[in-house]
Amino acid sequence: DTGVSQNPRHKITKRGQNVTFRCDPISEHNRLYWYRQTLGQGPEFLTYFQNEAQLEKSRLLSDRFSAERPKGSFSTLEIQRTEQGDSAMYLCASSFYGNTEAFFGQGTRLTVV
Amino acid sequence: SQKIEQNSEALNIQEGKTATLTCNYTNYSPAYLQWYRQDPGRGPVFLLLIRENEKEKRKERLKVTFDTTLKQSLFHITASQPADSATYLCAPPGAGSYQLTFGKGTKLSVIP
Numbered sequence: 204d205t206g207v208s209q210n211p212r213h214k215i216t217k218r219g220q221n222v223t224f225r226c227d228p229i230s231e232h233n234r235l236y237w238y239r240q241t242l243g244q245g246p247e248f249l250t251y252f253q254n255e256a257q258l259e260k261s262r263l264l265s266d267r268f269s270a271e272r273p274k275g276s277f278s279t280l281e282i283q284r285t286e287q288g289d290s291a292m293y294l295c296a297s298s299f300y301g302n303t304e305a306f307f308g309q310g311t312r313l314t315v316v
Numbered sequence: 317s318q319k320i321e322q323n324s325e326a327l328n329i330q331e332g333k334t335a336t337l338t339c340n341y342t343n344y345s346p347a348y349l350q351w352y353r354q355d356p357g358r359g360p361v362f363l364l365l366i367r368e369n370e371k372e373k374r375k376e377r378l379k380v381t382f383d384t385t386l387k388q389s390l391f392h393i394t395a396s397q398p399a400d401s402a403t404y405l406c407a408p409p410g411a412g413s414y415q416l417t418f419g420k421g422t423k424l425s426v427i428p
Contacts, residue, residue, distance in 0.1 A: 207359075234414065236415055236416075238418075243325075243420070244420055245405050245407075245418030245419050245420050245421050246360065246405075246416075246418045247418070248410065248415045248416070248417065251413075251414065251415045259413055259414075259415060294359050294360075296359070303365070304350060304362035304365055305350075305362065305416060306362065307352075307359030307360050307361070308359050309358055309359050310357075310358070310359050312357075
């Protein structure tokens with residue numbers, strides 16, 4: 204296992220289009236997190252899964268955002284009707300327990316034009 | 317609501333010196349706190365975790381302290397090297413949850 208994998212690494216889309224990102228966590232990790240990061244800011248929490256259950260969502264998460272983790276393995280994050288303000292780095296992380304270190308993927312950089 | 321502040325957006329130090337980065341938190345009392353390193357265009361990488369009952373934690377040239385009275389964590393890099401240049405992020409958990417809440421980070425530049 205080589206760590207958390209995210210695909211694609213880069214995505215350019217036109218405003219109004221839908222996009223979907225994929226995250227493959229470290230296989231034995233049951234916790235999975237999505238974060239968003241813009242330039243000069245720290246990662247901002249979006250949502251969290253424990254196995255297949257989505258246990259927490261940020262209040263800042265628009266209804267245009269949805270995430271799934273079927274079977275408690277990989278996860279997808281979909282953004283519908285993208286806006287220019289959605290342009291950011293989307294980071295996925297996984298951990299074995301909640302109070303241990305999180306392992307981050309390389310991120311997917313989204314540019315909405 | 318809880319707030320995390322890293323006191324410097326950027327810190328420049330001479331190679332060989334000790335870098336000290338500060339993280340202050342308000343409005344809650346986290347049971348632990350993590351520090352991460354982030355290089356440009358890459359995801360954060362875990363460095364150290366310190367729990368509320370630990371005053372200090374060390375790993376090679378890294379040292380973290382956790383003062384629950386001052387609501388502050390200090391992150392030290394001794395004998396700094398240009399390869400230590402990166403953004404360092406402080407990350408306590410969110411109040412009542414397991415998700416991490418990140419500060420803005422401090423961009424450290426170690427000058428040869």
